[in-house]
Amino acid sequence: MITGKNYIGSKLTANGTKTYKTFNPKENKETDWTFYEAIESEIDEAVTLASEAFQTYKNFSGAEKASFLNTIADEIEALGDILIETYTAESGLPEGRARGERGRTMGQLRAFATLLEEGSWVEASIDTAQPDREPLPKPDIRKMLFPIGPVVVFGASNFPLAFSTAGGDTASALASGCPVIVKSHPMHAGTGELVASAIIKAAEKTGMPNGVFSNVNSSGIEVGQQLVKHPKVKAVGFTGSIKGGTALYKLANNRKEPIPVYAEMGSINPVVILPSALEEKGSFWAKQYAGSITVGAGQFCTNPGLLLAVKSNALESFITELGKEISEIAPTPMLHPNICKTYQKGVKTASEQSNTSVVASYDTEASPNFGKQKVLTVAGREFLKNPVLHQEVFGPYSIIVQCENDAELKTVLDAIEGQLTGTILGNSNELAHKSEIVEALKERVGRLILNSVPTGVEVCPSMHHGGPFPSTTDAKYTSVGVSAIKRWVRPVAYQNWPLELLPNALKNENPLQIMRLINSEHSNKSI
Structure with a gap:
């Protein structure tokens, strides 16, 4: 079931010659699986597919994306014991931890699905026109959040499921409407491939565009660097060391078009x-x-x-x-x-x-x-x-x-x-x-x-898992909870736009029945 290959969209590839194995720290020996490191052409294909997929995926309805996320959760659960056994073999962590983290991963996906089904997360804001206002007329201005484009996610070493292939970064980016390319963590590449296969299967079952998700292998830093520097990548999610996170942050800011890196790094709490x-x-x-x-x-x-x-x-x-x-x-x-x-x-x-x-x-x-x-x-x-x-x-x-x-x-x-x-x-x-x-x-x-201990992070809307540098690169954002979706979006305002051409979230009749800020008052009513 584990091939050691890269998922470039829905296609498995192994075009490179550099290989590596994962390691069982409890038994102090390598695992049996061999993984093929992605080469530049595979990386470029994955990002190009993601960029093409974005053109349609960004317009999918909340219900369609919610179905995708729920199906990912279903497919992860359907992997059964092979996922648990691979997780424990590659991490040395106990079975109970593996099952708990799998449950958390599925719960995160379903939480974002619920957020999408309700729909108000887009923060629709409407200020209607006042043509008779003195001394100048007021235009009609309407604003909401839109996805920014392909996102690169770096899997975390210490959470092979909840902060990795289908973890909070991936779930929130997919929920926002952004395709994801995961740079699988080399310490648990087998676990990553199994989860990637579940995401690909879910994408095919729910009619998502090819390239909405890819998973690439790497034992070093070169693949990650190439991904961050790729001009079609629009944001990065990272959980790891201060050294690794700050290196990616500097790399992203030195691009011709700088992009945000949302890195969770060191903390002594x-x-x-x-x-x-x-x-x-x-x-x-x-x-x-x-x-x-x-x-x-x-x-x-x-x-x-x-x-x-x-x-x-x-x-x-x-x-x-x-x-x-x-x-x-x-x-x-x-x-x-x-x-x-x-x-x-x-x-x-x-x-x-x-x-x-x-x-x-x-x-x-x-x-x-x-x-x-x-x-x-x-x-x-x-x-x-x-x-x-x-x-x-x-x-x-x-x-x-x-x-x-x-x-x-x-x-x-x-x-x-x-x-x-x-x-x-x-x-x-x-x-x-x-x-x-x-x-x-x-x-x-x-x-x-x-009056508690800091270990343990509740996944809920009010959670903020972030902090001032160097714990994260941007203290305004969280990597846990549904507010994590805000990292992958940007606001766009429409001024004096034909009503019939507006997105549904901004139309007068409010066909989505979401909560909106209308002339400074929150309401789900039509205008």
Whole structure:
């Protein structure tokens, strides 16, 4: 079922000679599948097909696109156990995680389908003419959102399904009316091909144009660079490292026609632990955060990599409890030997910084590619002096910063870079008196969490999974939830246009029965 070939539209091709294999980190061996890296002619064909498909796909109704997305979800489910087995073989992640992520992937697709069926997401806005207005007449102006064109999506290493081939970037781009070319992640290319086959089958079943979706293989950076530089590509979605995301961002901005790159990158997700949390539930939070730091071998983009608190006896007890809990958790495999080596290097670098000390580490022998957790602690003044300690270590690692007082804690928050999430632990009474700390944290993050752990991202309309640079390249946008569709569209205004030639969303009679902004009032009524 896995061919190792590239999907160029609905056609499987393997025109190149460069091949590679995926790797089973749990068993510490290569998988049996061989994958063919796409060559320039295949890349150009995929983008050209996408550009041609865009000319018709952009005009498909919401109901037609919704049917496509729902059918993709159906076809992913129909893959059955082969998808789960391939996922676990290529990632080392457990079966339960695979099934949960498959469900999330299908749920995302169906959520966008529901959004399309309702239709108001196009943000139709109408200001009717006032020909008698003085001193100048007012023209009739109507505006709505339209898709921008072919989108390149880079699959993520840490979510082989939900942030990859048919993940949130792909689902939202297809929902908007944009064809998608996926650059499959080399660590789970087999999983990617299976999902790609489901998308292609769904496209054929629902009458989508050939080229609405393609999936290309690559073990290096060349294919991704060629895709981003291709003049017919209009936007990029990326989830990965700061180095990779910023490189693509610069490449896209150096084009003759610059294009947006919506990259989700590094984040250490600071957690502020207020005295009330330590005094009232210190042991509880120690157990919760030991689990959050180590879940999925720490390979979540919302892993809590920085814990902040003011020095106290209760903090000392919390640190002791956290160390005990952390030490007793058995390590799990990381996604790939290279990721494990990078993690080990990052932990070693952090541990060698002056004035840091070890809270806990897993020192027992572990299998190859298993990420052994480690937690450090450092004084606030030392953290402020050392930017190395501010950097993300991707894996089951965290550092506790012990501050002298609230003023120093705020200074630490002011010093860190942009993050996806920020968490505060404490009761409401105390929170009401910590407005400066709350504001400092808010300035650095895209999502404020109270009395929970940051790991886990609910897929819902109100979710914002984004944040100030370098957590993302554009803090206004989310990669999770139906608002992710806004990345792939642009507004177009019609002035004094014949009513019968307007898009349905802007016609007086409102045939789609969607909510619109009519002369500054929201309504689904006709004009």
